[in-house]
Amino acid sequence: MGLRTFLTDAWSWLNYKPAMASTLDGRPHRALAPEVQASWLPDDAIRRLAAYKLLGAYDSNQAGELAALTGNEAAAERREFGDPSVLVDTALAHLLGKTQQILVPGAEHAGDEGAGPEAVAAAEMQQRLRDWAEAELLPLRMQAAERKAVLLGDAVYLLAWDPAKGRVTLRTYDPGFYFPVLDDDADPGDYPRRVHLAWEVPEDARRGIKARVRRITFELGPIASGLGHREAMRRYPWAPERPSPTTCYLSDAEWSVDDLRHGQTLDELPLDKADFRTRPDGQVLDRLDLMIDFIPVLHVSNTVADGEHFGQSMLAKVMQALDELAETDTDSARASATTGAPIIGLAGARAEVDRVTGRPKPLAVQPGTIFQLADGGRMDVLDTSSQLAELRARVEEIRDRAAVNARLPAVSLGTVDPSDVPSGYALQISLGPLDSMVDSMRLARAHKYALLLKMVQRLHQAGRAEGWPIGPTLPARLVFGPHMPTDRQAILDEVVKGVGAGVFSLETGIRMLQDAGYPIEDAREEVVRITARAASASPGPTERDRPSSAS
Known part of the structure; x- marks a missing residue:
């Protein structure tokens, strides 16, 4: 009977969009090509990538352009004035606060009389981590990654040991390149044992290069011993007294799109068609043993995991309000055009005749124009100023409602006159929703950044970096500064x-x-x-x- 499918998932708040509704049957809309049209994409990634592209269009004032590609021709005239971007930037600023500081518990007691070796070790590790963060421009990279997390719902960090620099390097990746292999019965908060970073490199006809797929794979597995059935064990620097049978393997390869058959998803690409990349030292990146027992890829979600591995954009609950705001702005722009240059009706005016065509010339109204009207002549002006005032009031109403539902009070957006606030207590009450939103977002990130700093320590230990001691990893955390004055x-x-x-x-x-x-x-x-x-x-x-x- 052609019944429509009702689907509730992490991106169902976008089902009202034609581009997203078409993904319910697994076939993305043609307007989302080529990002989500590739045959190698896993089926469960199509809706996520489609949501990323839609959110990116709103952030760059291209939602109308994308809507026009899905069949809404009137959307080409849509006015977009950057309201989604303002909401994202405001939430990001409150999330990060004015400062971000690395703290190791116990370091503050290193200067006390009779301080023990634990406090001294904590202080030294805290200084090492801060020096590393300064060298790797951690605050700058956090700005880039966290903006994607707030806008798209997800962010991805990649850590790697760089022998030339003698330290761990930190890179950020677009979450659209992140494809974890999740077990069906796994907890959404569990760390996956296999992770792909993959993207499609477009064709370059000028250089004669065909379209290809690049896939970087990190996978946990048993240490290869070469002794048949015997299980190899390894003592890692952070746990010298506890042998481990697990290591992380790295593979980095490319495939020509022409060599991929239909139905071969990202996790099933044929290895006999792969072109493995090579490091500058000549090492082929085909299941390279990284000598660590963890995957150095960190996924940060914008929201606390609730049955989903991926997070949710802060625009999720206000997307339809943003659409309504853009449509009202469009109507307001049209009304202002007729208010600034009103429609005029003339009766009894004699129009000048074009000598070439013999037809009356169209009348034009400009400053200093004089019309000669016959007896009983009349000039009527269409006044749309009242409609324009109503539309402007409607714009403010929708903007306030979007701010309330996004938990960004007007005072946090800078749209409130300080003289309108009756007291500091009233101001504090109005900031309650913002406080709860920031607390929730920081809670979702607290253990992820603690894990990032743990990985930084262990990668330095694995690389035998000078000054980084062998032994158990010290707990460290990233503390965000105050989010309000x-x-x-x-x-x-x-x-x-x-x-x-x-x-x-x-x-x-x-x-x-x-x-x-x-x-x-x-x-x-x-x-x-x-x-x-x-x-x-x-x-x-x-x-x-x-x-x-x-x-």
Whole structure:
């Protein structure tokens, strides 16, 4: 009977789009070519890649262009003024905060009297990680990756040891290149044992290069011993007392699209047709043993996993509101055209005749134009200013509703006059939805960045990097700065009073100042400097207090 399919998944909020509705049967819309038309793509990746392309179109003000390709000819005149991009950038700024800092628990006690070797080791590891983050431009790469996570729902990092640089390198990949091999019964939060990074390289007719598919594969498997049935074991630097039978294999190859048969998906590409790439040192990247027992690919999702491996865009709940906003902006632009250049009806005017054609010339209205009207003549002007005012009010209404549903209050978007806020308490209440959104987004990322810093330590150990000790991996975490402006003077007064009265320690006060946005890079060093200055400023014993020679 041709019944429509009702599908609920991580991208069903886009089912109302013709381009996404066509993916319900596994066949992507032609407007989404070539990204999701390739035959080598896994079936379960089609809807995800289609959603990425739609979200990218909204971010670059091309949603109307994409809608026109799917059959909506009127969408070519659609006005798009960057509202989706503003929402994404605002959410990204609040997520990351003003600063990002690497902390290793226990490092703040390294300067204390009688500090143990654990505190000293934590402080040294914290400094190593911070030096690495500065060398690898971690904040800059986080900006690039996290913007994709907020917009598309996912981001991907790749870590690798670089012998030439003597450190671990960090790269970001488009999540559209990320294809994990997930077991049917696996928990969505589990780490996959096989991951592909793959994309299609387009044809270059000028250079005579045909279209090809590149696939980089990381796979966990048993260590090859070459001794038949015996299982090889390896002691890794981070667990020297616990032998492991597992290692990670790397393969990097290309296939000509012409060599792929229909139905051969990404995980089934024929190895006899593969052209494996070679490292600068001549090593062929065909199941290369990386000498590590983990996959150095990190997937970051924008939302907490709830039955899905992939995250959800922050635009998911407001996509239809953004469509309505664009349509209202389009109507407003049309109404403003008739308001600025109104339609005029003339009765009793004599039009000038074209001597060549003998037909009346069209009348044009411009400043200084004078029309001679006959007796009883009349000029009527179509006034659309009232409709324009209603449309502008409608635009503001939709924009406010989109901001509320996206949990980005108007004050966070900078559209509220500070004089309109009755009190600081009212401002704090209005920021409640934003606080909950930022807390949720940071919770989804907390363990991922802890895992990234864990991988950084272990890759340095595996590469025998100078200064990185052998032994268990120390826990480290990435702390985001405050996402909203704070009353720094009030917090400073609170710290001065609290530390002076002995209510809390100097270390706690320094951390409070860091959270408030004061430029304190290292809490431990700041405590040492403050203590040293206080000791040098304290007065010494007076002559009266000194013991006399007679005594």
